[in-house]
Amino acid sequence: MNAQDLKNSILQLAVQGKLVEQRAEEGTARELLEQIKLEKEQLIKDKKIKKSKPLPEITEDEIPFEIPESWEWVRLIDLCSLISDGTHKTPAYVEYGVPFISVKDISSGVMDFSNVKYITREEHEKLISRCKPEMNDVLLCRIGTLGKAIKICTDKEFSIFVSLGLLKLIEADVADYIVQVINSGYGYRWIDDNKVGGGTHTNKINLDTLRGMPIPIPPLEEQHRIVAKIEEILPYIDQYDKAYTKLEIFNKKFPEDMKKSILQMAMQGKLVEQRPEEGTADGLYEQIVAEKAQLIKDGKIKKEKPLPEIAEDEIPYEIPSSWRWVRFSEVMDVRDGTHDSPKYIETGIPLVTSKNISGGGLYFSNVKYISREDADKINERSNVDTGDILFAMIGSIGNPVIVNKDREFCVKNVALFKNYDKSKMCIEYVYWFLYREQYIMKKVASGGVQSFISLKVFRNYLFPLPPFEEQKRIVAKIEELLPYCDQLIK
Template sequence: MNAQDLKNSILQRAIEGKLVPQRKEEGTAKELLAEIRAEKARLVKEKKIRKSKPLPEITDEEKPFDIPENWEWVRLGDILLKLTDGTHHSPISFPYAEYMYVTAKNIKEWGIDTSNITYVDECTHNAIYSRCNPEKSDILLIKDGATTGVVTINNLDVPFSLLSSVALLKQTRLVYAPFIVYMLRSNILYKSIRGEMKGTGITRITLKQISPIVIPLPPLAEQRRIAAKIEELQPDIDAYDKAQTKLQAIEQRFPDDMKKSLLQYAIEGKLVPQRKEEGTAKDLLAKIRAEKARLVKEKKIKKSKPLPAITDDEKPFDIPDSWEWARFGDISINMDSERIPLSVTQRRKLDKIYDYYGASGIIDKVDQYLFDRPLMLIGEDGANLLARTKPIAFIARGKYWVNNHAHVIDFPNGIDMKYMTFYMNAINLAAYVTGTAQPKMNQARMNSILIAIPPLAEQHRIVAKLEELLPLCQHLTANP
């Protein structure tokens, strides 16, 4: 149950007479209705209100639930002194003039919002105000448009003009306005009002549809106690809403937080146990250096510039004794210079694809080079270098083109490409990125990234464990 459901449940209990106990000494709604009729007759005789047409008797079919014996079913119009609305003509409004001009956009549950109010001049106001005459504590109900059914109590001390999108409900002194507002906010009555909406462009309800609305009426003292009880419970509903919102945010973040935690545990050597028989990363790095030296000698790769030694201050976390810190450039092979040029036929096909789709922005023109084996691609620029809303590194397979916005990386024997992909997606790259409007990570900065290296067998076990656990995070995301 969410906060709105809880609020609806409380309001439903209120309109059924189940929120507060009935008290015999408070009389009956039948007696109250007799007093209301007498008051209205007196005001008609004094020519303070107009005599309204009799409303039809309430049938049993119109009563949606049982109410206490001392309550009565009534039509809304029977307990109002006046039911009207604002002007049906759109007067000229001003940023500022003598009188505020209230429309549906200004009606909020807590009252009238004057932050975006417009104004009308005195002449226009007098023409509208004389018919409508809204006073403090009158009920205002939106009857036009998407917010039809929103109801509030006039909280303004000053006179103002109304547009026809807002109905004015002026109740007798024998009816407690907050109680009527809560009744109209109850789910069953709100839906009843919305169900009466008609129209094509702007749907609305009319005053003739509002007046016959059937509501349950308790004695006046009980009306006040019901409203007071709802107001007493409101802080608890608000607290529940905040707690639920916070819980939902935690639940929504949980799969992603769990994924980040698993990746962080993996690169810190906490996801799988270390095994002595698997050797050390120190021995592994020696083999990697030897292999890269051989590849340079065989002219299969270019010799890279020596990278600076790693200081203790640079190390972001502790790692197991069998692991070693290394710079990314020392354990990787940059493949940018080894792109395979396209054939003339392939280049023409690619140009035709770009000419067809590129003009409309569907694709970007790519470098005309082709790779044909699994390699790791790392984005060179873009907001995702900092935002990290999606993986920054992934393994490309098959035959594929790569544009000049991605680093193309291979690894010598001794480095599991999947482990390195998980690692690059786990770490914060902010220290290696330049620019904020157009973030970029060039080759030199990428090569300087610190990598925590486990023995090769442990790399494989870490990858296997992540491939076992990460799908569970994805399942949680898909099935919250």
């Protein structure tokens, strides 16, 4: 339950008479209503207000919940000398003058003069002759943002727009309670159920409808105790809101943070035990180097420039003694797609870029196409096979994907990781290493308008190499644990 739901629940308890106890010595709501009725009749007799059109008695069907015996259901107009709205005409605004208030200035739950518009004194006098907001009156949003109500707690002069309704209560002491009723779950639902508009039309609550709103009324002293209890509780709800927000942020981050932690442990050799019978990474490394040398000799790959020795200050964390730090290009064939922009055609060979890579998959719905001739030229240096890894190196850095090739395509501005020997390097282990490293790469990516990771950086990137069998056990453990992280998201 979030803070707003909690607040709604408390307000709902309040308007049902369940937030504070009833006290016989405080009388009944009927006595209060009789007093208000007499005061209203006197105002009519003195011609201070006009007699309103009588509304029908509240029926059983209109009563949404039970209230204490000392309470009464009454229509809103029976508590008010006036229910009106602001001007329907947009006045001319001036730089300085009298504040002109609309929904945006009270929708936060308080009256906010920081961004109001202003009208002339002459215009203001004209508007308040029909609808004059004063201290202890109630304003509510009746067009657009519906239902939010506040009590006027300032003697500052202002006028209001048609989007606001104005309630002038016969008994000013009732105002605080009425605000809580309108802002309660009951008040919100009633106004929402009785609004007009929607779709292409702005929602609004008509004044005649608002006048007939059923209100659950307690004795006046009980109203005061209800409001006091709500005001006592609200600071705790604010504290709850802050804690809940932090928890929500934590809950959203926790699964991904847990996944990162699992992958970090995996790449540090802490996720599975080391087994002497599986040999060492040094032995594996020598086998891969020999395989690579044979591929160069056979003309299947080109000889690269020698890579620099790994310095002590480059090593980011400790790994088991049976592992070895290597540079990526020592154990993987690291390439990239074309950097050129070939001519696009309506149909042809798909050209995959970073926008086609997401969530561990390749998507061809918005791919562009190139000719067979251009595709053959690109594939001479960066042909993609099933089991290769693609990794976006420009723009949206990361999003590694293991290719399961079901169609021909070429790549542009995408890093391509190919195995020298599938019996010596587990491609899934490489994938999970890249999955984890993408977060670091995004932070260190260079570039001005568009961030990028160069092919040189990929080839020189440090890679923790375990023995082959341990690589497979690490992948199995990762794939066993990560589904639990995904379950935390749901």
